Amino acid sequence: MSETSMDADRHTLPRRRFLRDSALAIGASSLAVTVPFSSSASAHGAGSLSPLLRGLNLQTPASLDAYAPVALDAAQLTTLKAAIDRLLPADDLGPGAVDAGVFVYIDQTLAASDEAVLALYQKGLAALATAAGSGGFAGLSAADQDALLTKVEAGSVADVPDGFFITLLTHTRQGMFGDPIHGGNRDFVGWDLIGYPGIKLLWTEADQKIGATVAPLHISVTQFRGEDK
Amino acid sequence: MSNPLPKADVLIIGLGAAGGIAAYVLADAGIKVVGLEAGPYLTNKDIIKHYDEQDMGWDGASKAAKEIPTWRPDAKSPTAPPAIPGSSMVMANMVGGTTNHYGTQNWRLRADDFQARSDTIEKYGEKALPDGSTLADWPLTYDELEPYYDQVDYLIGVSGKAGNIKGKLVEGGNPFESPRSREFPLPPVQKAGYTELAAQGMTELGYHPFPQPTVALSQPYDDRPACTYCGYCSMGCWNDSKSSTRVSAIQKAEATGNLEIRPNSRVMKILSNDNGEVTGVEYLDENGDLQTQPAGVVIVSSYLYENTRLLLVSSSDYYPNGLANNAGNVGKNYMSHGYVGRNALFPGKSLNLWGGMGGQATAMDDLNGDHFDHTGLGFIRGAVIFASTGALPIAISQSLPAGTPTWGADYKRWLHDNGNSVGSILAQVEPLPYEQHFLDLDPTVKDPLGMPVIRVTYNFGENENNATTYIDGKLEEIMKAMGASETWPSFPARTPVAINTHAYGTTRMGEDPSTSVVNKYGLAHEAPNLMVLGGSTFPSASGYNPTHTIEALAWHAADYLARNLKSIAV
Numbered sequence: 107m108s109e110t111s112m113d114a115d116r117h118t119l120p121r122r123r124f125l126r127d128s129a130l131a132i133g134a135s136s137l138a139v140t141v142p143f144s145s146s147a148s149a150h151g152a153g154s155l156s157p158l159l160r161g162l163n164l165q166t167p168a169s170l171d172a173y174a175p176v177a178l179d180a181a182q183l184t185t186l187k188a189a190i191d192r193l194l195p196a197d198d199l200g201p202g203a204v205d206a207g208v209f210v211y212i213d214q215t216l217a218a219s220d221e222a223v224l225a226l227y228q229k230g231l232a233a234l235a236t237a238a239g240s241g242g243f244a245g246l247s248a249a250d251q252d253a254l255l256t257k258v259e260a261g262s263v264a265d266v267p268d269g270f271f272i273t274l275l276t277h278t279r280q281g282m283f284g285d286p287i288h289g290g291n292r293d294f295v296g297w298d299l300i301g302y303p304g305i306k307l308l309w310t311e312a313d314q315k316i317g318a319t320v321a322p323l324h325i326s327v328t329q330f331r332g333e334d335k
Numbered sequence: 336m337s338n339p340l341p342k343a344d345v346l347i348i349g350l351g352a353a354g355g356i357a358a359y360v361l362a363d364a365g366i367k368v369v370g371l372e373a374g375p376y377l378t379n380k381d382i383i384k385h386y387d388e389q390d391m392g393w394d395g396a397s398k399a400a401k402e403i404p405t406w407r408p409d410a411k412s413p414t415a416p417p418a419i420p421g422s423s424m425v426m427a428n429m430v431g432g433t434t435n436h437y438g439t440q441n442w443r444l445r446a447d448d449f450q451a452r453s454d455t456i457e458k459y460g461e462k463a464l465p466d467g468s469t470l471a472d473w474p475l476t477y478d479e480l481e482p483y484y485d486q487v488d489y490l491i492g493v494s495g496k497a498g499n500i501k502g503k504l505v506e507g508g509n510p511f512e513s514p515r516s517r518e519f520p521l522p523p524v525q526k527a528g529y530t531e532l533a534a535q536g537m538t539e540l541g542y543h544p545f546p547q548p549t550v551a552l553s554q555p556y557d558d559r560p561a562c563t564y565c566g567y568c569s570m571g572c573w574n575d576s577k578s579s580t581r582v583s584a585i586q587k588a589e590a591t592g593n594l595e596i597r598p599n600s601r602v603m604k605i606l607s608n609d610n611g612e613v614t615g616v617e618y619l620d621e622n623g624d625l626q627t628q629p630a631g632v633v634i635v636s637s638y639l640y641e642n643t644r645l646l647l648v649s650s651s652d653y654y655p656n657g658l659a660n661n662a663g664n665v666g667k668n669y670m671s672h673g674y675v676g677r678n679a680l681f682p683g684k685s686l687n688l689w690g691g692m693g694g695q696a697t698a699m700d701d702l703n704g705d706h707f708d709h710t711g712l713g714f715i716r717g718a719v720i721f722a723s724t725g726a727l728p729i730a731i732s733q734s735l736p737a738g739t740p741t742w743g744a745d746y747k748r749w750l751h752d753n754g755n756s757v758g759s760i761l762a763q764v765e766p767l768p769y770e771q772h773f774l775d776l777d778p779t780v781k782d783p784l785g786m787p788v789i790r791v792t793y794n795f796g797e798n799e800n801n802a803t804t805y806i807d808g809k810l811e812e813i814m815k816a817m818g819a820s821e822t823w824p825s826f827p828a829r830t831p832v833a834i835n836t837h838a839y840g841t842t843r844m845g846e847d848p849s850t851s852v853v854n855k856y857g858l859a860h861e862a863p864n865l866m867v868l869g870g871s872t873f874p875s876a877s878g879y880n881p882t883h884t885i886e887a888l889a890w891h892a893a894d895y896l897a898r899n900l901k902s903i904a905v
Contacts, residue, residue, distance in 0.1 A: 193742040199751050252743065275742055276733075283728040285387045299747065300754035302689055302728040305386055307573065309564040309690025314724065316528030317685050327387040330573075 170207055170292070177216035177224055178231070181242075183209060185231045188244035192251050193278045201295040203278055211281030211290030212274075223273070230258075230270030237263050287328045294324045305329075339615070339627040343369040344904065345896070346616060346630035348602045348645065349637030351432020352882050353868035353889040355580025355588075356487065357634055360893035362593035366900060369595050369628060370585075371618055373637070374428025376598040382435070382571035388727040390570070404640050404789035405777050406833040414777070414790065426638055426836055430598055431581025433638070433836065434882065436571045438693025439549040439578075441493050442719070442879035443484050443887070446477035446513040447704050451765075451875050454705060455715050463715055465798045469668050469768045471874040474846045474855040475891075477513050483887040483894070485516050491583035491886075492556035494521040495548035509545045511700040524553045524562060524695050529686050529758055533697040533722035536817030542701045547721050548883075549694030550578035557583070566725055568692035580886070597621070603786065605633055605649040605658055605865070612905040613658070613865045619784070631904030632896065634857075636868040636889070639838045640789045643774045643871060646842070648786060659859040659867075664852045665842060666774040669793055670876045672837035673764030675718075675803040676826035677810045678734050678757055679819030685755045691724025702809060703765075703878045713801035718762040719878040720810065722817075731757055736823045759825050760814060762806045765878045766799050766831075768840050793833045803828040837881055839873040857892040864905045868892060 167173045175183045187209050196202035203209075216224045235242045237254060246254065257263045259271045281290030283300060291297060297304055304323040306313075313320050344367040347354045354370065361368050375381075405414040426433050447454050450472045455463050464470060487493075497518045498508025505518075523546035530546075537544040551562035562576040575582045588594040599621035606614045606627075615629035635642050646665050647657035657665055698721040700706060709715055731754050740746040777790040795803075807828040814822045845851025848860035853872055859865040868889045870881045877884075896903060 194747055195744050197744055197747065199747060202747075255742075278742075279732045280389060280729055283732045284389050287387065288389065297728055300728050300731060300750050301685070302731075302754070305565070305567070306690065307563050307565045309566065309687075311525050311527075314525065314527035314529075314564065314687050314690060316532065316687065318528075318687055319685070320687055320689075327384065327390075330383045330386060 167210065170205070170210070173207075173210055173213075175213045177213050178227065181235070182228060182231045183213065185235050185243045186212060186227075188246075188251065189231075189234065189255065189274065190278050190281075192248065192255055193275060194282055195248075200299055201293075203282055203290075205292065206282050206290050206295045207292040208278055208281035208290045211284070211288050212277045214289050215277065215280075226267055226270055226273060229265065229267050230274065233263060233265035233267075234258065236265065285328075286326045287331075294322065294326075297324075298322055339629050342615070342629040342631065343367060344630070344900065345369075345632045345634060346371065346628060347634045347636060348605075348616065349373070349432065349635070349641070350430050350580070350585055350596065351636065351638065351869075352434050352580055352885045354634065354636035355431060355434065355585045356886045356889040357636060357866075357868060357893040357896075358594050359490070359580075359584035359588040360890055361897055362588035362591045364897035365591075365593060366897060367593055368588070369630070370597065371600040371602055371616070371628070372428070372430050372596060372598050373601045374430070374432075374598065376430040376596065377435070377571070379571070379573050379575055383567075383573040385570045386565075386567040386573070387570070388729050402641055402644070402782065402788065404774070404791050404834050405780050406791045406793065408792075408794040408833075409771065410792055414780075429581075430585060430596060431579040434550075434579040435577075435581060436569050437836075437882060438723075438725075438880075439551045439568060440694050440696075440721075440880040441495070441548045441550045441883045443512065443515075443548075444477065444480075444877050444879060444884050445511065445704060448875065448877040448879075449473040449475065449477050449480075451704075451716060458705065459709065459715065463709075465767060465769075465796055467770045467796075468798075469770055471668075471768075471843070471845060471850070473874050474844055474851075480884075480887050480891060481514075481516060483890040484883065486890055487883065487886045489520050491550060491578035491580070492521060492552050492559070493519055493548055493550055493578065493883075494524045494553040495519040496523050496546055498545060507545065509698070509700050510543050511703070511706055519548065521553045521556055524549055524551050525564060527688075527691055527695060527724045529688055529724055530695065530697040530722065532758075532817050533760070533813075536813050537697065537699050539816045540812060542699045542813075544697045544699045547694060547696040547698040547723070549696075551692065551694050552576045552578065559583075564690040564692070564695065564724070566690045566692065566727070568694070568725065600626075601784070602637075602645060603648075603784070605635070605645055607649070607651045607653055607658060607862065608905075609653060611653045611862055613862050614905065632864045632866065632900070634866040634868060638869060639841055639871040640774070640834075642867055642869055643841045644776070644786070644789050646867075647776050654861075659852060659861045659865055661861055662849055662852075664850065667770075668768040668840035668843050668874070669772045669774050669791065670766045670768050670839040670873075671793055671832055671835040672839075672876060673718075673766050673795065673799050673803050674761065674826050674832060675764060675807045675810065675828040676759060676761040676824065677807070677814055677822045678736075678759045678825040679814040679817070679822040680736060680753060681756050681758055681818055682753070682820050683756065684818075686758055687755065688724045688726040688758065689755075693721075693723045693725060695725070696721040696723035702762075702806060712805060714798045714805065716765040716767070717802065717878060718764040718806045720760065720762045720806070720813070722758065722760040722813075726757070726759075728754070734823075734825060736821050758814075758817070758819070760810050761826065762803075762810060763837070763878050763880070764799065764802050764806055765876050767796065768875070769796060774841050791833050793831060795829065795831045799831070800829045837870070837876075839870045839876045839881070842867045842871040843874050844872040845874060855891075856895045857888065858903070864903050866892060866896065
């Protein structure tokens with residue numbers, strides 16, 4: 107018996123109780139995780155989703171191009187997409203924030219946030235568009251967009267509210283590297299970029315060695331929510 | 336339900352680390368216990384739905400939802416947002432409390448931690464104690480508590496390597512620890528490449544690293560499976576292989592038939608009579624209806640902030656300034672652990688830290704307590720230091736060395752090249768208690784139920800600032816010895832976490848009723864059938880995580896209560 111399969115047995119004993127209680131199995135060889143919880147709520151009545159998800163329709167749009175925003179308007183969405191495309195651009199390393207659906211994450215997060223956060227975006231995006239001139243921010247060249255964003259980051263662009271840039275950057279990172287259940291990190295492109303394999307319930311001693319290659323699993327928490335997602 | 340409800344022998348407010356162990360000991364002794372828990376009763380099926388770096392909600396079970404305190408640095412300043420956002424956000428209201436989702440570190444104090452004041456004076460003189468410090472020895476010794484640490488170890492299942500068994504040093508464990516009566520019930524958890532690297536670096540510098548004790552099961556124990564190192568420990572365990580009190584003690588207490596748990600039940604007031612004895616509580620049940628639950632003994636074990644708040648809001652004719660507070664000691668001597676941490680880049684090395692957790696760590700005690708000469712350093716006591724596994728992608732995307740691009744193509748390339756090559760090390764620095772640091776009721780801010788929230792008045796003193804600066808320099812040296820090319824703060828030195836998951840004092844235990852609130856069994860000096868359990872009773876903080884000592888003290892206290900119930904209960 108190899109060390110790895112011994113490890114797997116060790117972790118799944120006592121197997122009968124394990125399966126009964128969790129309704130979730132780790133296959134010793136494949137590590138495939140099969141879901142699903144038959145019920146979304148426990149006997150003690152756990153209920154609502156996380157604040158980020160509360161009240162949102164998280165239907166992933168079939169096409170990102172056709173995404174209809176729920177918090178921002180169409181012009182604001184255009185500016186937002188152009189901005190996040192510079193914060194994490196598509197390049198030879200892989201897709202960027204737009205392809206990852208980060209704008210979906212941000213728009214849906216804003217729909218569940220305090221009005222102050224939405225106002226921060228509305229003012230910030232409007233000021234960005236104004237500062238870019240008649241063609242708007244999306245109409246600038248990549249180099250000019252970067253130059254303007256650098257000024258925004260430094261706080262030297264008129265009418266951009268304090269905190270706008272750092273909020274935008276933080277949300278962009280969350281959308282890119284957070285779980286796809288929140289609308290970003292589409293096709294796990296953020297996790298692939300940074301080297302995170304996805305939710306991997308069993309890390310063996312071999313997996314935890316320095317230099318070990320751990321294959322991407324592309325498992326989202328969506329798989330554990332069952333009908334509750 | 337009818338009002339008042341049938342009287343309970345013992346009522347426990349809060350079924351977390353302290354309340355969970357107390358419930359087990361009392362129920363096992365045949366005593367009828369009612370447990371009121373403000374949060375829900377979740378299972379691993381609920382918990383795994385939150386395996387998401389952005390989701391710390393636990394179905395609304397966060398204590399912060401109803402209890403978040405306000406903060407000010409000193410009594411002359413207005414309240415303000417803390418420099419480090421309140422980590423009380425990650426305390427949980429649920430059956431098992433924060434033992435469901437803590438990092439699994441499971442430390443005993445050492446014998447000297449129980450007498451830090453007298454040890455310091457003996458070695459360095461009275462002047463070594465900073466002005467205003469109220470540092471005190473504990474009213475019990477390590478030897479008195481050791482059998483209870485041991486019983487907790489074997490009830491819940493703890494993984495580690497002894498360094499000292501009955502006074503004999505054992506290879507591979509912590510050479511500084513105080514004598515254990517026997518080896519850990521389970522061997523240390525799985526080694527990771529990174530924890531081995533840390534052990535090498537620390538050894539190279541002359542330190543004495545060892546596997547950190549943890550309640551993650553290294554092997555099956557007590558019909559529960561071994562840890563799978565999934566990396567989502569801080570959201571709770573999907574597999575029952577973390578020894579939360581929920582799976583290791585509370586469920587056993589329920590099985591005796593002597594513990595009745597009422598989840599989603601929030602206590603609003605502890606009731607007392609004209610003799611100063613407690614008689615029960617008023618609480619909002621899961622339907623939001625006010626209930627009166629009489630009890631012979633009331634145990635308050637709802638974490639430090641809520642322990643203090645419940646006492647302060649439960650005033651009466653006998654206790655005009657709050658329950659058990661006629662001497663004015665409730666809320667005093669507040670301490671919050673100091674932290675200092677560094678991240679470091681190990682270029683070209685795939686560290687594979689995504690799995691694991693804070694408890695899967697190499698630790699060292701060489702710079703803790705008085706294990707090094709403090710002469711001329713400007714502080715007393717020290718820190719436990721550990722390098723652990725566990726990393727999640729958003730956090731990695733946000734922690735960058737100085738000078739690294741924070742957005743754009745170069746940022747993206749940096750993350751691509753280095754996202755799996757960033758390691759971390761953390762130190763927990765022992766803070767001292769001071770006269771000027773305390774909790775009281777906020778005069779203006781109320782929670783959603785209309786109850787005043789706790790106001791924290793706390794800052795680091797010069798002792799704490801000097802200690803974190805000193806330790807920070809040592810962390811840099813250790814990371815370099817491990818092969819890091821550069822390091823940067825993951826947690827800034829000289830910055831207090833005023834509202835903390837490691838908080839101490841405020842219902843101090845002691846022998847003198849004029850300077851403490853409870854005795855060594857947690858029984859209030861002023862209200863003899865009121866017991867207070869948890870970190871709020873600690874006279875000093877130590878450098879270690881508090882949970883194991885909270886659990887051992889709860890066992891010690893509940894054992895005493897079980898043997899003396901007739902004389903204590905009213």
